[in-house]
Amino acid sequence: MQVAILSLSSCLGCQMVFLNLEEYFYAFIGDNRIAYAPLLMDHREMPNVDLALVEGTARNAGHFLKVREVREKAERVVALGTCACFGGVQGLANRFSEESLLEGRFGTETIEGAPQGVRRLLPLDSYIRVDAYLPGCPPSPELLRDFLQLLLTGSTPVREGSTVCAECTVVSPQLPQPGPRRITEAAPPTGICLLDAGFLCMGPLTRDGCGALCPSTMGVPCRGCRGPSSRVLTDPSLDMEEETARRISRATGTKREDVKAAIKDPVHTHYLFTLAEPILRRRRRGGTAPYLYRLGERGSGR
C-alpha cells in the first residue's frame, strides 16, 4: 500500500509512537511504500496514496489546504490521535478568540507569510470525511499496531467504546473517603479506585483501549486522553462535569455543589482533551451512530 504520514498542528507525539512500534515498524516500512512522510523522508509533494495517517488538526489556513489536499489524494484518511479525533489539549485555546490569542503572543505586529488562523480549533472531521479514527494522546504502540494491521487488510477498525473503568483492575475502598483531592496534595493509594478515594479520575467517562494504563499500572487518575466514551458521545444530557461531581460526591459524602466549588479549574479537569469536540455541544448531522462505528481500532469480529 502507498502510505502518507503527516502532521498538522500537533506535538508530533503520535508520530513518535509510530517510530516506537519496534518489530512492526520494520514490517510496516518493508511491506508498504511510504510515499510521503516529511519527518522521515524527503518528498516535497504528496502523491496519490491508499492511506493517509493524519496527526493533529487545523490551526490555520495552511493546515486547512493541506487537509483538503489529503482528502483529494488519499483513498482512506485516518485521524491519528486525540488532536485529530477530538481537538486534544490544544483545543482548550477555544476559550479565547483567535485575535486575543495571537495578540497575546505577537502583539499587533503582523507576521509576514503567516496563514490566516482558524476561528475555532475543530477536530479533523469537521473539515473532511474521515474513514477511521484512532484516539489517544498518544495511542499506545499496541493500539497503533493493531489498528494499522487491520487497516492494511482493507477493513475499517471499529469499536463499541466502553470505558477505562471497564479495563481497570483496582478494587473499591470503604466509603466515604476524603476529597475531592488532587494528586499533588496527597499521594494516591495503590490498587484502589482513585475516584472512590476522592481523586479526579476521568475513567468512567473515557473510552477504553489503553488498558487503564494510568490508574491500573501507574496508580494515577485517568486524565481522559482517549476522549469521551460512546455513552458520553451519545447521551445529550450527560454532562462530564456534573457526572464527575456526582460520583465524587457519592464517594466522599460531600455535597455535589461543594465538590464543584472545590474544583477551581473545571475546564482543565473535565475537558482537557475534548473542549473542541462539537459532539459534546451539538450532535453530528445524520446521527452519531455511523461516526461511533468508525471511532475505534478493533475488527468488528473481535
Next chain:
Amino acid sequence: MTELVIDPITRIFGNASLRVDMEESGRARVRFQAYGYRGLERIVRGAHLENLLPVVSRICGVDSLFHQVAASLAVEKALGLEVSSNLRDLRNLALWAQFFERHAISLFVHGLPDLLFPASDPGLRNLVSIYRVDEEVVRRLLGLKSLGTTVLREVAGAAVHPMNFRPAGAARDVSQEVRRGLLERLNGARPLLAETARLVKLILRRNEELVNQAGDAPTAYLALKGQSGMEIEGASPALLGPEAPHPALLSMEELPGKLREENSPSSHVRYAGLEGVDRLKVGPLARLNVNGRYGSPWADEELEELKAQWGFPVHRCLLGHALRMLEMIHAWERMMALLQGPPLEDIHAEVRPAAGRAAAMLEAPEGSLVYILEVSEEGLVERLSVFSPLQFNLRSLEKSLSEVSAALGGTEREGKAEDLLQMVIRAYAPCIPCGVH
C-alpha cells in the same frame, strides 16, 4: 526576488519552510518559516498544578518529559518545596533516557543519512530507503533509539507524555527487577554504541569538506555548567562569550531579567536571547564549549579524540552530530549509574497551595529550555513563559544559513544549495512544536 524555497524542510521535527533571497550586495536574506501558534502558555493559565504537567507535556511529544520536569522545577522553586534526591535521581534517569532517544532520532533518522551517502540522490537518504537495501544497519541504529525509549517507558510510564511525574513527586519507583533488566539491556548495547560512535567519527572525517562548508562562525554559548562536566538539570546557567576564555556563571534568579524575546518577522517562532548578546547558540556545541568535558570516563575519552581531530572550542555546526554521539555515550553512562542506585523511597512531597514565582532551566536535547512560572494563592497557574531551544538558536541558525547561501553565491546548482542548507538545519536539530508552542 526569491531565489530558493524549501517547503517543507524534511527530516526535522515538525513543519517549517525556508526562503532564501539573494540581494544585490551578495548578502542572502533567509527566512525560516514556521506557523501555527497553539497558545499552550495561555491554555495553561488557571490550571491546578495537578493539570500543569499534562498540559505543558503537549507542547512537544518528542521532548515531553523535559517540559514536564522544567515545569516541576519551577513549581518546586516557586513554592519553596524540598525535593528528595531520590525523586531527582528518578526524574533524571528518565530525562537521560529521553535525551538519548531524541539524539538517536536527530542523528540516525534525520542528520546522518546525508553524511553516509552525500553523493546519492537526497530522496534515498533516509532510513526507509536504506532499509530496502540493508535491513541490518537500520535495525542496529534504531535499536539504539529503542534502548532510550525502553528505559523511558519503564521509568516514566510511557515514552510519550509519561504520567509518572507530578510537581515534587512521582507515582512509583522502578523495581529492582526492572532495574536489573534495564542494566542488562544497556550493557548489552555497549558494543553497538561503541561501533556506532566509530562510524559517526569516520563519516565526519570523510566529509571534512562539508563540515567546513556548513558554517563555523563562533557565537556566544549558553548552557548549564555542572561541577564536574555536563548536566541536564540542577546546575547553574553559564554564558561563554565568542572571544571569552571562560564562561561566566549566571544565577537562576538573575536569568529571567536578562532574557529577551522578540517577534521574528516571518515566523511564529519568536527569537529568544540574552541582554547584550548578539549571536547565541544553545545545544550540544554550547554544552561542550561551556563545560569543556562531559564528566564521565567513556565520553571524555572519546572527547579527547574529537578535540585532537577538530580542535576546541567547537564552532562548526555539522560537528553537532559528533557531539550528539558523545552525549549519547554520556547519557548511557549516566543511566547505568542511576540504575545501579538503591530502591527509592520518599518520592512524594505534598504541594500546598501558595503563591510564588520562579524560573527553571534544563538542558533539553536541542539546548536550554527555560520556564518562568507564577502560581496564585489558590495553587493555580497564573502565568507561564516558555523559552525553547529553537527560539534561542533561531537567529544563529538563520545567520548560518545566510552565510552558507552567500558563500555558495548562486554559482551552485539549486539542488546542491538546497542540500547543504538542509544539512545545516538538521545539524541544529530544531524542534518546531517546541519553538512555536
